Amino acid sequence: MAQLTCQNLCVGYDGKSVLQDLNFEVFAGDYLYIVGENGSGKSTLMKTILGLQPPISGRILTGDGLRKNEIGYLPQQTVVQKDFPASVREIVLSGCQGRCGSRSFYNKEEKQLAEAAMDKMQITQLAKRCYRELSGGQQQRVLLARALCATQKMLLLDEPVSGLDPKVTAELYALIEKLNREDGITVIMISHDMAAAVKFASHILHIGDTVFFGTKAAYLQSPQGRLFAAEKGGEDQ
Amino acid sequence: MTAVLEKLTLYWAYPFVRYALIVGVLIALCSSLLGVTLVLKRFSFIGDGLSHVAFGAMAIAAVLQITNEMPLVMVITIISAVLLLRTGQDTKIKGDAAIAMISVGALAIGYLLMNIFSTSSNLSGDVCSTLFGSTSILTLSPVEVWLCVGMSVLVVAVFILFYNKIFAVTFDENFARATGTKAGLYNLLIAIVVAVIIVLAMNLVGSLLISALVIFPALSAMRMFKSFRSVTICAAALSVFCALIGILVSILAGTPVGSTIVAAQIIAFGLSWLAGAVIGGVRK
Numbered sequence: 001m002a003q004l005t006c007q008n009l010c011v012g013y014d015g016k017s018v019l020q021d022l023n024f025e026v027f028a029g030d031y032l033y034i035v036g037e038n039g040s041g042k043s044t045l046m047k048t049i050l051g052l053q054p055p056i057s058g059r060i061l062t063g064d065g066l067r068k069n070e071i072g073y074l075p076q077q078t079v080v081q082k083d084f085p086a087s088v089r090e091i092v093l094s095g096c097q098g099r100c101g102s103r104s105f106y107n108k109e110e111k112q113l114a115e116a117a118m119d120k121m122q123i124t125q126l127a128k129r130c131y132r133e134l135s136g137g138q139q140q141r142v143l144l145a146r147a148l149c150a151t152q153k154m155l156l157l158d159e160p161v162s163g164l165d166p167k168v169t170a171e172l173y174a175l176i177e178k179l180n181r182e183d184g185i186t187v188i189m190i191s192h193d194m195a196a197a198v199k200f201a202s203h204i205l206h207i208g209d210t211v212f213f214g215t216k217a218a219y220l221q222s223p224q225g226r227l228f229a230a231e232k233g234g235e236d237q
Numbered sequence: 238m239t240a241v242l243e244k245l246t247l248y249w250a251y252p253f254v255r256y257a258l259i260v261g262v263l264i265a266l267c268s269s270l271l272g273v274t275l276v277l278k279r280f281s282f283i284g285d286g287l288s289h290v291a292f293g294a295m296a297i298a299a300v301l302q303i304t305n306e307m308p309l310v311m312v313i314t315i316i317s318a319v320l321l322l323r324t325g326q327d328t329k330i331k332g333d334a335a336i337a338m339i340s341v342g343a344l345a346i347g348y349l350l351m352n353i354f355s356t357s358s359n360l361s362g363d364v365c366s367t368l369f370g371s372t373s374i375l376t377l378s379p380v381e382v383w384l385c386v387g388m389s390v391l392v393v394a395v396f397i398l399f400y401n402k403i404f405a406v407t408f409d410e411n412f413a414r415a416t417g418t419k420a421g422l423y424n425l426l427i428a429i430v431v432a433v434i435i436v437l438a439m440n441l442v443g444s445l446l447i448s449a450l451v452i453f454p455a456l457s458a459m460r461m462f463k464s465f466r467s468v469t470i471c472a473a474a475l476s477v478f479c480a481l482i483g484i485l486v487s488i489l490a491g492t493p494v495g496s497t498i499v500a501a502q503i504i505a506f507g508l509s510w511l512a513g514a515v516i517g518g519v520r521k
Contacts, residue, residue, distance in 0.1 A: 050415040069417030075409065080277055084408055087464035097405040098416035104398045130463030150416040 001063040002027050003154060003186055004049070009058035011041060011048040017056050018044050024205055024213040028064055028153070031180050032188045033197035036207040042190045043076075045207070046158055049188075066154060069098050072147030074157040077139070082132060088142050089127040092118055095149030110149075117145040121175065137168035144175070154186040155179065161193065173200065241489065248488055256377045258484055261498070263389035265450060265480030267434045269472045270396045272455030273465070274407045274427060282333065283321060284451040286340035287435045288444030290317040293343035296350040311436050317343075318432035322424055388437055392430055399426060404465055446495045450476065453502035460506075460513030479505050 002025035009022040018041035026032055036042050047053050049060060050073055062068055072095075095117070096110040106114075118124045121141040126134065131142060140160055147155055157176070161169040177200055179185045191197060197204060197216075204219040206212040212224050219225040248254045268284075275283055294313040298306035321335055377385075396403070405413045406423045414420040438447050454476035458468045483498030490497075 047411075050411075052411055052414055069415070071415065073412050073415045075411055078409070080279070081408065083459075084277055085273075085459050085463055085465060085468045086404070086408060087466075090404065090465050091408060094401070094405040094408060094413075095416070097401065097413060097418045100401070105401060128464075133463070146412070150412075 003030075003062065003064045003066045004188075005059075005061040005063065006049075007059045007061070009045075009048070009060060010056045011044050011053075012056050013044065013053075015056065019207055019211075022058070022205075022207075022211065022213075026154075026186060026188065026203075028186055029180070029184050030186050031177075031200055031202045032186075032205060033201040033203070034188065034190045034205045034207065035192070035194060035197055040208045042207065043158060046156055046188075046190055050156065070151050070153055072149075072151035072155045074140070074143050074147050074155065074160055076158050076162070084131060086131050087127070088118070088123060088129055088131060088134070089114065091131055091142055092145045092149060095146035098150050113149055114145075117148040120148065120179075121145040135168075136164050137172060140164070140172055141175070144172075148179075152183075152185065154188070157187065157189045159190055159192065161191070161196075176200075244489060245485070253377065254488060256379070256382045257488075257494070258481070260377060260382055260385045261480045261484045261494075262477050263385055264434075264438045265454075265476040265498070266473055267389050267392045268438050268447075268450040269454040269476030270393070270469065271427065271431055271434065272451045272453075272472055272476075273458070273469055274403055275431065276452055276455045276459070277407055279333070280322070280336070281452045282336050282340070282448060283318070283431060284435055284448040285444075286321060286336040286343075287314055287318055287432060288439055288447040289340040289344040289347070290314050291436050291439055292444045293347035293350075296347035300350050300354040307436070311433070314436050315429050315432040318428040318435075319425060322428040322431075385437060388433060392434060395426070395430055399423065400469075403427065408465075443495050446499050449499040449502055453499070453506055454479070457502075457506045457509035460509040461516065475505055475509070476502075 004026040006022050006024050010017045010020045011022070012018040022045070034042050034045065044053075048055050050071060051068055093106055093111065093114045096106055096113060099110060100106065115124070118127060121144055123138065123141050123145060126138060126142070131139065134142065144155075144160075155176075160176070161172055164172065173196060176187060176189070180187045189197075189201075198220070201216050203215055204212070204225075206219065206222075206224045208224075210224065212219060212222050214222070275281060291310050291314045294310040295306055297313075298309050303309060317339060321339060402418065402423050405418055406420050406427075410420050410424075434451075435447055438450055454472035455468070457475050458471035462468045462471050479501040480498050483501040484494060486492065486501070487494045487497040
């Protein structure tokens with residue numbers, strides 16, 4: 001059974017739909033790239049999957065042991081966070097909040113989980129540092145560690161590499177790929193970076209005027225994919 | 238120096254001085270706790286807006302000749318707080334505009350009502366004392382002191398119990414909601430606590446200066462400290478300290494209580510800014 005199934009999904013704001021009739025399935029261990037132009041509705045789709053806004057019509061089903069609130073989320077940075085006085089440890093630990101339910105304080109297990117997540121993201125040495133003083137790449141790792149506290153199964157990432165330099169971007173991609181390969185975490189990534197999509201994805205969902213969903217191999221044979229390949233070929237010359 | 242001490246010991250003998258100190262310190266403590274959250278959520282002016290609502294509510298209570306105005310003022314302020322913090326999410330009127338609207342509107346309606354229906358002979362005096370803090374902090378009854386102590390204990394308890402949730406919701410509301418935290422509920426809780434604090438604090442500094450109690454300690458603390466916990470603790474300590482100094486100075490020098498406390502906060506902010514710059518310089 002699929003971890004995440006979208007059936008005839010229609011998403012949008014205030015009753016106006018941005019994207020209609022989406023059908024796709026994500027299985028455990030998949031690495032799905034959602035690509036498309038600006039304004040094609042990628043972020044709206046992501047918010048709908050996360051349950052932050054209701055779908056206009058259609059259904060989103062979770063299965064294979066994945067509960068709705070077990071999807072880890074790496075959001076785009078907000079203005080609030082840019083000058084937020086918080087230490088790295090405090091932020092990572094806040095990822096465990098969903099586990100707490102109505103309990104007020106974090107227990108030992110959750111604190112260990114946070115330490116393990118920081119270790120995995122190689123930011124243990126930054127634990128006491130202030131979030132707003134970190135570099136962009138370090139901040140993304142902190143937020144990734146927080147997302148790992150919230151889930152062991154599925155991560156949704158919203159343009160995680162925007163604004164990062166090429167070296168840091170490559171490092172972050174490598175980390176995410178490792179989570180997908182070694183820990184078996186399903187990854188859904190929203191991105192502009194077509195080159196990375198073709199490199200890392202197992203499946204691609206292309207949204208825009210026409211919608212494509214399928215494996216990477218199928219995508220490269222599709223009209224959208226060939227268009228991309230042609231563009232890339234043009235760049236190479 | 239001995240003269241000052243003698244004068245203080247003399248005043249200390251009066252219960253009203255002790256009451257003023259207790260209430261002042263407690264209110265300063267409570268108002269600073271949520272300051273960090275409010276500043277970061279871009280709601281610095283909510284204190285101002287809500288206190289004007291409370292002012293309007295007081296005017297209504299006065300017109301209706303309700304002797305115990307506290308419950309009415311509290312209810313109206315809480316409702317406004319809930320509405321204001323709700324608009325902060327995604328609505329047509331953005332947070333700052335909504336606050337400005339409600340704040341100015343309530344102020345105008347309040348003054349209008351007082352003007353039309355007032356029974357008092359000293360209207361401008363009444364209005365002035367509600368806006369800039371009355372001397373009523375020096376005329377507190379034991380019942381009012383106990384009420385204030387009770388409310389403060391409640392506010393501090395709620396803050397400590399929900400500290401981690403408040404942090405999660407403030408830092409990243411979407412993430413919190415996506416991972417199963419009931420963000421709406423905690424926003425509601427924050428709104429109610431803010432309203433309670435503001436109604437309590439109106440007695441102390443009046444409705445124009447309330448924002449100072451809410452934001453100055455938070456901003457000062459944010460200059461010097463790096464983690465949410467240390468900022469919160471420092472803000473609370475600074476706020477209490479400034480309130481103490483402010484009340485003592487106002488008693489000794491005969492200055493208005495509210496403005497003296499705010500002046501102390503401003504000086505503290507300046508010093509924190511310097512300290513922050515020095516610490517930052519040393520680290521580099």
